[in-house]
């Protein structure tokens with residue numbers, strides 16, 4: 184006889200128990216955290232010196248409590264993810280950054296550049312109506328004309344009109360502007376006109392000149408990155424921001440980076456999400472450096488949430504942190520896991536052992552097991568509503 188099972192028949196680990204939010208009072212072993220906690224609870228802005236305390240204290244649980252408090256004040260249990268696909272049209276790059284295992288010199292083994300049709304095929308492979316975003320970044324190619332990128336974007340828009348195109352880092356925009364002999368503003372306007380909807384947060388690395396000279400000598404400097412972001416925001420393009428940590432920077436460099444982002448956000452309000460990126464040393468010129476540890480990853484998420492008080496979202500990018508650390512980060516300040524991704528190259532060339540992509544239901548599972556509510560979003564954080572047959576973005 185067939186028996187019909189109900190959810191009650193399964194062991195309790197299949198039924199998600201809501202984890203009670205942090206209602207217990209704040210407690211700190213480190214007394215330096217007490218005045219910081221008073222400011223956080225009053226919704227006041229923290230200073231650079233206070234950020235240094237957050238980096239140096241051994242009381243990681245107290246830092247996490249505060250970051251979680253801010254996260255729940257902003258988002259409650261809501262935790263965002265999206266269904267996206269990464270497209271990297273070329274890995275040919277003139278920059279040769281020591282931090283990077285992805286870029287190749289032209290005509291060297293492993294170098295590739297997609298013809299436009301190939302890029303469209305990549306976009307289409309594994310494509311379903313569920314995909315709401317293409318995340319498009321690549322190397323600084325010495326020969327590809329600006330028109331290639333305009334055609335890439337307009338061709339994708341034509342073929343996938345409902346998909347949001349989050350394309351080209353500030354570094355790429357600045358390089359395209361130089362090659363096309365246009366201002367940053369003109370370049371961004373043309374990209375927008377072709378179909379770019381927003382910009383990803385990559386290429387920010389660490390703004391300190393001293394560190395940039397070591398890890399990415401040939402990239403635009405920190406102020407050019409920030410100016411490009413400012414211009415993008417001024418013409419109505421939202422963007423994200425990142426920080427690469429866990430290489431040769433120190434706490435002061437990290438604080439300087441966060442404060443510079445916070446200052447631009449005060450002016451423009453154009454950043455949506457901050458994504459701390461843990462450095463993966465394998466196959467890079469900095470392969471002798473150790474990998475980041477879970478404690479640093481979690482602390483970085485929490486400090487970001489506390490210092491970037493004007494950023495709506497902090498993303499725990501699961502590809503880079505591993506799904507397990509990203510899940511824990513959801514209780515240390517993060518409210519977003521990024522997406523299904525499908526095909527990731529930049530971290531995997533640098534030795535990442537995470538899967539290339541994750542199914543939608545696996546992301547939901549990670550979020551719910553953390554006691555949070557999973558919300559599928561589009562790139563602009565509007566909820567995506569799905570039925571068996573339709574996908575609607577709530578506007």
Ligand code: V47
Nearest residue numbers: 282283284383384385386423425427461462463533
């Ligand atoms: O800009 C490169 C970093 C970035 C390595 O905006 C490395 O939603 C670690 O920016 N180890 C690209 N990091 C990825 C990126 C990103 C990812 C997910 C979401 C979003 C978003 C943006 O990856 C680069 C650079 O900072 N990177 N090499 C490496 N070996």
